[in-house]
Amino acid sequence: MHDIRAIRENPEHFDAQLARRGLSPVSPELLKLDAERRAAIHAAETAQAAQNAASKQVGAAKAKGDDAEFERLRALVGEKKAEVSAMQDRAGELDAQMRDLLLGIPNLPLDDVPDGADEDDNVEQSRWGTPRDFSFDPLEHYALPAVGAAMDFEIAAKLSGARFVVLKDGVARVHRALAQFMLDLHVDQHGLSETITPVLVRDEAMLGTGQLPKFSEDSYQTTNGWWLIPTAEVTLTNFAGGEIFEGSELPRRMCAHTNCFRSEAGSAGKDTAGMLRQHQFEKVEMVTLCTPETALDEHERMTKCAEAVLEALELPYRRLVLCTGDIGFGAQKTYDLEVWLPGQNTYREISSVSTCGTFQARRMNGRYKPEAGGKPEFIATLNGSGLAVGRCLIAVLENGQQEDGSVTLPKVLHPYLGGKTRLVDGKLV
Known part of the structure; x- marks a missing residue:
């Protein structure tokens, strides 16, 4: 969420940055609402002061025995009380309108984020590894003889419908091994703190990381109001919600392996074959809570942690910096890692690593005490896949396929x- 004071001080810059995302100016509407809100607050405070003054005069009139003046002042106090209540209600309504409007505005891109309309304008930064030269036509993961019946979409469809999969035997064990390897690498070599979190969260948690209110259709909600997390970014980042950390406690670098749930709204017809795009999948998520001054260094560090997984698995990949038209709602800057899939003869996303500045912390009121002293300030938050386990399984299967x-x-x-x-045929040998 944005600081209305910063918008008030430089509305032209705010609208210019939104324009880089392809959005229309919002500062005129925001500033008009802000002026009305501040005027209502001032009027309520003025009326409250008048009520307080009249209340004191009531006591003085009663002490003097001036019944007429006592009754007049008592009636005035009653009028002021009703006036104050109405003004406070109006100020509250305007404040809620302001908050709702701010909650629907995405983060501003950093200056070095390339301008662009969509994913076609993302900029490749680097590549690692060389795609293998096959002596035969490589297959996609779901068609590999080595996979056999151990990747079962029919049973999954019977149980749950489209975009689900049942993994069995050797394929299931490779999937589990990948998650275990990722966790061990991040904990033992990258210094991340392993965490196990719930996958059901309240509205406040989804609002804090930006899934609500704007993107509710992208997630699943239970009948009693919980949300199934689309990623452990939601739970790990919300550790900061309502907290004030000591500056010496930062950075906090965490990871968690969870099931993730996404409705894939808007993806009809995309990646319908295989397990590339699923409603339920597993991911090892990384989250860092730090000071704003260190956030960019942490962004590079987190991206390298994700890259280390791919390099250890000897999977060719490339790093992209996303353009302004493709970065997520809460991101200031995002790197995507795309792994080479020979079955598709292309690179596909396997990790997205974002720095969000103080955007999420403002939504959840996550702060820290600067070590140099002074009042608490908002923390910076970062998140990234380290990695998506199912997509990593796909890459391992396709890149490791043999002619036999x-x-x-x-x-x-x-x-x-x-x-x-x-x-071999779904079994480990």
Whole structure:
């Protein structure tokens, strides 16, 4: 959420940054509402002062025995009380309108984010690894003989419908091994704190990270009001909600492996084959809470943590910086990592790493005490996939496929697979 004071001080800059996202100016509406709100607050405070003064005079009139003046002042106090209540209600209504409007405005992009309309305008920054030169036509993950019946979409459809999958036998174990490997790497080598969180959250948690109120259709809500998390960004970031950390406690770097749930609203017809785009999937999420001054360094650090997973698995990838038309609602700047999928002969997103500045912290009132002293300030928040487990499984299967129909598995996974090195007809060998 944005600071209305900053908008008040430089509305032209605010609208110019929104224009980079392709959005129309909102500062005139915001400033008009802000002026009305401040006027209503001032009027309520003035009326409250008049009520307080009249209340004191009532007591003085009664002490003097001036019944006429006592009755007049008592009636005046009653009028002022009703006036104050009405003004306070009006100020509250305007404040709620202001908050609702601010909650629907996305974060402002940093100056070095490239301008653009959509994903076609994202800028490639670097590549790692060389896509393998196959002596045969590589297949997509779901068509691999090595996978066999261990990736079952029919049973999943019977149980839950489209965009679900049942993993079995060796494929299920490789999937589990990938998640375990990611966690171990992040905890042991990257210094992240492993965390297990709920996957059901309240409205406040979804509002804090920006899923609500604007993107409710993208998530699932239970009949008793809980939301199924679209990512552990929601739970981990909301650790800061309503808290005031000591500056010495920051940065807090965390990771969590959870199930994630997305309605995939608007994705009809996209990636309908295989398990690339699912309603339920697993992800190892990374979240950092830090001071605003260190956020950009933390962004680079977190991105390298995600890249380290891909490099250890020997999966070719590229890093993109997203343009203003493609960054998420809460992001100031985002790097996407895209892994090479030979079955599709293209790179596909496997991680998105964003720095959000103080945008989310303002929504959830997450602050810290500067070590140099002074009043509490809003923290900065960052989040990133480290990685999406299902998509990583797809990449491992497709890049490791062999002409005889088997899949050779990355060396770093062998200890997690009981020393097994290949996948043949759904089984580990």
